[in-house]
Amino acid sequence: MNLDYQTEGARVSTIHHAVRREHAEPEAGDEPVRFVWLLIGAALLIAGGGVLGTYSGGFSQDQTYAFAYYSGAGPRPPGANGDDGSAKGPWIDVWMAEGKKVYGNCVACHQAGGSGMAGQFPPLVGSEYVDGGTKRLAAILHKGLMGPITVGGQSFNTPNLMPAWNTLSDEKLAQVATYIRRSFGKLPEGESGVVTTEMMKSAREEFSGLPSPLPTSELAKLDPAAHLPGDQVDLETGDSIGAVPADGEEKKVP
Amino acid sequence: MSSTSPGASPQDMQERAAIDRSVRFPVMFFFTSAAAWLFAATILGMVAALKLRVPTLWDACPWLSFGRIFPAHMDALIYGWAMQAGLGIMIWMMARLTRVGLRNATYIIVLGHIWNFGVALGVLAVWSGFGNSRTWLDFPSMLWPMLAATYVLIVVTILVMFRVRRDGPVFISEEYLVAAAVWFPWVYITANLVLGAKGSAVMSAGVTVWYMQNLLYFWFIPIAVAIAYYIVPKVVGRPIYSYPLAKFGFWTLAICAGWMGFQRFYGGPFPAWMPAVGGASTIFALIGITAIAANLFYTMQGKFSLMQFSPSLRFSLFGMAMLLLFAVLSALKSFIGISKYLQFNLFELGLDTLAIYGVFSMAAFGAIYFIVPRITGCEWPHGGWIRRHFWFSTYGILTVLVGMFAAGLSQGASLDAWDTPFEVSVKVAKPWIVALVLGWIFIAYSNLGFFWQLALMFVGKGRRSEGPTLMHVAPGEAASAEQAANVAKGTAHA
Numbered sequence: 251m252n253l254d255y256q257t258e259g260a261r262v263s264t265i266h267h268a269v270r271r272e273h274a275e276p277e278a279g280d281e282p283v284r285f286v287w288l289l290i291g292a293a294l295l296i297a298g299g300g301v302l303g304t305y306s307g308g309f310s311q312d313q314t315y316a317f318a319y320y321s322g323a324g325p326r327p328p329g330a331n332g333d334d335g336s337a338k339g340p341w342i343d344v345w346m347a348e349g350k351k352v353y354g355n356c357v358a359c360h361q362a363g364g365s366g367m368a369g370q371f372p373p374l375v376g377s378e379y380v381d382g383g384t385k386r387l388a389a390i391l392h393k394g395l396m397g398p399i400t401v402g403g404q405s406f407n408t409p410n411l412m413p414a415w416n417t418l419s420d421e422k423l424a425q426v427a428t429y430i431r432r433s434f435g436k437l438p439e440g441e442s443g444v445v446t447t448e449m450m451k452s453a454r455e456e457f458s459g460l461p462s463p464l465p466t467s468e469l470a471k472l473d474p475a476a477h478l479p480g481d482q483v484d485l486e487t488g489d490s491i492g493a494v495p496a497d498g499e500e501k502k503v504p
Numbered sequence: 505m506s507s508t509s510p511g512a513s514p515q516d517m518q519e520r521a522a523i524d525r526s527v528r529f530p531v532m533f534f535f536t537s538a539a540a541w542l543f544a545a546t547i548l549g550m551v552a553a554l555k556l557r558v559p560t561l562w563d564a565c566p567w568l569s570f571g572r573i574f575p576a577h578m579d580a581l582i583y584g585w586a587m588q589a590g591l592g593i594m595i596w597m598m599a600r601l602t603r604v605g606l607r608n609a610t611y612i613i614v615l616g617h618i619w620n621f622g623v624a625l626g627v628l629a630v631w632s633g634f635g636n637s638r639t640w641l642d643f644p645s646m647l648w649p650m651l652a653a654t655y656v657l658i659v660v661t662i663l664v665m666f667r668v669r670r671d672g673p674v675f676i677s678e679e680y681l682v683a684a685a686v687w688f689p690w691v692y693i694t695a696n697l698v699l700g701a702k703g704s705a706v707m708s709a710g711v712t713v714w715y716m717q718n719l720l721y722f723w724f725i726p727i728a729v730a731i732a733y734y735i736v737p738k739v740v741g742r743p744i745y746s747y748p749l750a751k752f753g754f755w756t757l758a759i760c761a762g763w764m765g766f767q768r769f770y771g772g773p774f775p776a777w778m779p780a781v782g783g784a785s786t787i788f789a790l791i792g793i794t795a796i797a798a799n800l801f802y803t804m805q806g807k808f809s810l811m812q813f814s815p816s817l818r819f820s821l822f823g824m825a826m827l828l829l830f831a832v833l834s835a836l837k838s839f840i841g842i843s844k845y846l847q848f849n850l851f852e853l854g855l856d857t858l859a860i861y862g863v864f865s866m867a868a869f870g871a872i873y874f875i876v877p878r879i880t881g882c883e884w885p886h887g888g889w890i891r892r893h894f895w896f897s898t899y900g901i902l903t904v905l906v907g908m909f910a911a912g913l914s915q916g917a918s919l920d921a922w923d924t925p926f927e928v929s930v931k932v933a934k935p936w937i938v939a940l941v942l943g944w945i946f947i948a949y950s951n952l953g954f955f956w957q958l959a960l961m962f963v964g965k966g967r968r969s970e971g972p973t974l975m976h977v978a979p980g981e982a983a984s985a986e987q988a989a990n991v992a993k994g995t996a997h998a
Contacts, residue, residue, distance in 0.1 A: 265521040267970045268877040274516065275601060276737030278676055281746035287798065291756075291791040294835075298787035301838055305783065307776035314776055 341488030342444070349429025352422045355415065364434035370410060372401035374434040378474065381436045384427065384445050385476040386469065388453035391423050392416045394463035414462045420450040442485060449480035519603065520878075526605030527596050528879040530612035532962060534592030535872055537620050539958050541584025542865075544627075546948040548577035553940040567631065575642040576631040582640060582719070583623045583651070586860060588616070589868045590727045591658055594681050596875050597734055598662045601678050602669035612658060619654045622647055638712045640719065641695060648696045652689055659685035676750040680730035683758065687722035691715060706773055714765030717782070720859045721761035721789065728823050728867035729753075729796055735820045735870055736803050740810060745802035749795050756792030760785040768852065770843050783838030793831035800824055813974040815890045820870030822898065826862035830855065844920055850933055851912025853940075854905045861947065862901040869893070869954070876958065877973075882966030884973035889953030891975045896950030900943045907939020 307313030359371040366373035374380050379387055379401065394414035398407035415423060424447045431443035460468060481490040552574040555561060562568045595612065599605055606612065626643030629635060635642035643651070662685050666678060695715035699708050737744055744750060766774060767782035800821070811818045833855060837843050846852070873890065877883050884890060911933040918929035960966055967973060 265517050266878060266881040268883070268972065269521050269524060270517050271972070272520070272878075273738055273741045275603075276675055276677075276734060276744065277673065278744040278747035278750060280748065281802075283746065283748045283752050283795075287749065287752070287795060290794055294787055294791045294794075297835075298784035298838075301787060302780050302784040304780075305770070305776060305840060306780035309775075309777045311775045314773060 340486045341483070342442075342485040345425055345444070345488070346429055346432060348422075349425035349427075352418065352426035353429050355418075356426070359410075359412075364430070366401075368404065369406070372399065372404070372406050374430055376402040376436070377434075378402070380430055380434055382474045383476040384431070384449065384478045385453070386472050386474060387427055387431070388423070388445070388450060388478055389457050389460065389464060389469060389472060391427060392454055392457050392462075393460050395466060395469065396463040397466035399466045399469075411463050414464075416454065416462070420454060421447045424450040442482065444483055444485070445478065446480050446483055449478035452480060453478050520600070523599050523603065523605045524596075524879050526607070526609065527599045529609050530606065530616060531592045531596045531875065531879055533613050533616050534588045534595070535876065536958060536962055537616070538585050538588035538592065539955055541580050541588065541623070542951060543955055545577055545580035545585055546944060546951060548573055548580060549944040550941065550948055552577045553937065553944050557934065557937040557941055566633065571637075572631050572633055572635070575635050575637070575639075576627050578640060579623070579630055579642055580627050581860060583643075584620075584627065586724065586864055586868070587655075588619070589872065590684075590723070590864070591616075591619075593727065593731060593868060593871045593875070594659070594662055594685065596879070597677060597730065597871070598665045598681050601675050601681075601734070602665045604665045604668055604670070606661065606665075608661075612661060615654050615658050619651065619658070622651045622654065626651075638699065638708065640716050641699065641712060645696070645700060648692070652693050652696070655692070656689050659689075673747075675733075676744065676747065676754065677730040677734045679751075679754055680726040680733070683754075684723050684726040684730070687726070688719070691718045691722055710766055710769060710772075710774060710778070713768045716856070717765040717768070718761060720856075721757065721764060724859060724864040725757070725793075725827060728820075728827060728864045731867040731871045732796075732800055732820045732824045735816045735874055736800055738874070739814050739817045740804065740807045742803060742807070745799050749799045753792040753795035753799065756795065757789055760789040760792065764789070767838050767843070768847060770840050770847060783840075783843075786838045787835045790831045790835045793828060797824060797828045813976055815884075815887075815894070815973075815975050816870045816874035818870070818894060818975065819873060820867045822894070823863050823865075823867030823870065826858060826866060826901070830858050830863055833858075845916035846909075846912050847916070848919065849912040849915040849929075850908045850936070850940075851916070854908025854912065857904050857908070857943075858901060861897070862905070866897065866901075869897070872958075876961050877966070880961045880964065880966060882961060882964060883969050883971070885957050885960050885965070885967050886953070887973050887975050889957055890973065893950050893954045894975070896946045900946030900950060902943075903939050903946060904943035907936045907943065911936030911939070 360366050360374050361371075364374035379390065390412065392414060393416070394412045396411035398405065400406070418426075424445045427445040427450070428443060431437060431445065435443060437443045481492055483489060484491050551568065552570060555568065555570040555573060559570065566572065595606065626647050629644045629647075630642045634644050636645065641648075662681065666682050669678075692715070695711055698711045733744060733750065763785035764782045766772075766778040767786055768779075770779045770783070772779065804821070811821060837846050837855070873884065914936070915929045915933040918924050918932050919926075957966075
């Protein structure tokens with residue numbers, strides 16, 4: 251096509267140097283796409299697919315959190331002092347439900363019903379370590395356990411050791427301890443079986459010097475009936491109701 | 505003629521000169537008004553950063569409150585500077601590549617005035633407190649149809665040029681320019697229409713981030729890439745390494761970019777698949793960006809020393825290096841383990857600034873350094889100013905990026921600890937905001953020389969010389985033996 255501007259016909263000598271000295275309009279070569287680029291593409295596709303698979307929650311419109319976004323425990327214990335606590339029922343139900351989730355870590359050995367496996371993993375039902383004081387239970391959770399032990403009349407001396415769970419937060423440990431005691435334990439009359447985060451925190455400090463996994467010989471040195479220090483809580487609201495331990499408990503608390 | 509390109513026929517030169525003449529006024533109009541907006545945006549950016557660091561400063565004056573200054577700064581930067589610079593570059597480059605001149609320069613200039621008027625109205629409205637607090641879409645809602653229509657009418661000329669282009673293979677830059685020309689109206693109109701419908705307030709936040717991410721990937725990045733694909737072969741005098749690889753990069757970007765955005769809201773109140781899809785496509789888009797970077801790298805191989813001299817080459821390739829950095833950081837941020845420390849905080853500001861200034865603006869400066877001597881007929885006055893422009897822009901953007909990374913990380917860690925009061929997350933980030941202040945001071949300083957030089961070029965007071973203004977030759981002085989040799993070989997072009 252012949253546009254008007256093309257007929258202006260500037261003489262070459264009057265054209266600006268910048269225009270004169272430049273290279274012709276660019277072109278592109280035809281090197282084929284190398285195999286290595288397809289490999290890089292494949293690697294990134296896999297990485298992206300991982301993101302999609304892990305976080306997409308099955309593409310459900312109802313799924314908002316498809317992952318554990320918070321590194322600690324939940325943003326707040328649901329219902330503890332949440333705005334919709336009433337809708338979720340009493341505090342203890344929520345606490346137990348959270349404990350049941352944490353117990354997911356334990357079911358492989360101790361089984362969903364807490365029965366353990368004869369000869370290999372001690373049961374939680376009928377275990378004096380669950381029924382008794384919270385201090386020994388907390389020590390086992392924080393430090394793990396190894397060595398010969400007798401639980402509920404059966405003796406265990408297998409190479410299987412219990413791993414330490416101190417990588418979980420105090421809150422999660424408190425929830426699972428509560429869940430174990432209230433679900434599988436035989437508690438003395440009047441005792442709620444609740445272990446609070448505060449109690450677990452004190453246990454973490456108290457047992458920080460003990461070896462991990464804890465030899466059963468060390469465990470035997472702990473008072474079987476001793477409880478962790480800390481306030482009891484109101485089961486409806488989760489609020490503290492002061493240090494009101496179960497009957498006959500105070501003399502054992504140091 | 506020692507400085508004449510080997511193999512360029514007089515007809516070629518005449519044609520190039522004629523095309524340049526046909527687009528001269530609209531392109532210079534866009535460049536100068538873009539530079540004026542950049543000046544305004546830089547000043548507003550400094551004030552905004554200062555206000556973020558010292559919130560009590562001038563607190564009696566609502567016009568200087570952060571909530572007004574910061575969006576005004578971002579809007580001036582995007583719609584005033586970046587989009588106008590981009591439009592100028594698009595028009596010139598498309599005219600050159602299609603060998604079709606602009607027949608009606610007045611039409612573009614009139615539309616350019618309307619665009620400037622709309623942006624000025626919008627920025628003033630935001631500044632006086634009538635913004636609607638949607639990031640990058642802060643202008644009062646009656647303005648967007650006008651801006652969208654003006655943009656469409658301007659890019660129609662670019663599409664017409666492409667339609668009536670001279671026969672021959674289509675160069676990859678043309679594809680990017682055509683794509684950017686049509687993608688922006690799609691993204692802009694969609695976002696505004698959805699936001700205009702009375703929908704869920706939560707979803708309007710989602711639409712806003714979708715718009716932000718797509719403005720970056722569908723407009724800023726394509727134009728920056730088009731510039732690099734044009735400048736590199738022009739200056740180095742070689743064809744682009746591989747057209748298939750370039751096409752591969754283009755289509756990867758085209759397919760992936762539209763899905764992005766929601767990954768800025770991991771853990772937000774959206775169905776989980778929305779951020780997940782955004783995150784995955786950000787990682788997929790890295791495939792395309794890697795292909796672009798590789799293609800340019802192979803084209804440049806053995807010729808990197810030219811970056812020492814040619815401002816166009818150095819600025820546009822620096823933009824591409826920043827593009828790779830931006831795409832890698834964005835992809836890393838798509839993993840929740842990393843994102844939870846880097847989202848909802850100042851790091852996102854650092855990343856956005858990297859994309860707008862480090863990637864797009866640097867590439868645009870490269871193009872402007874290339875284009876303006878050709879359309880004004882004189883050379884840039886002073887290589888030293890170009891050098892300072894480059895270095896202080898580099899210091900500025902890297903200071904902002906590193907500072908905002910540190911600020912974001914400390915802020916993110918504090919936000920992640922849910923039992924820490926929110927106030928703490930603000931306090932821990934505060935010392936790092938100094939980097940934002942410093943960064944914008946560097947950028948302001950770096951651009952002073954650019955504004956001055958562009959003004960001189962505009963009024964025809966540039967250097968009259970046969971040789972280009974290179975970054976390492978003082979004006980009037982003889983070039984070093986090496987550069988003289990480069991010029992003679994036709995390998996060193998500004």
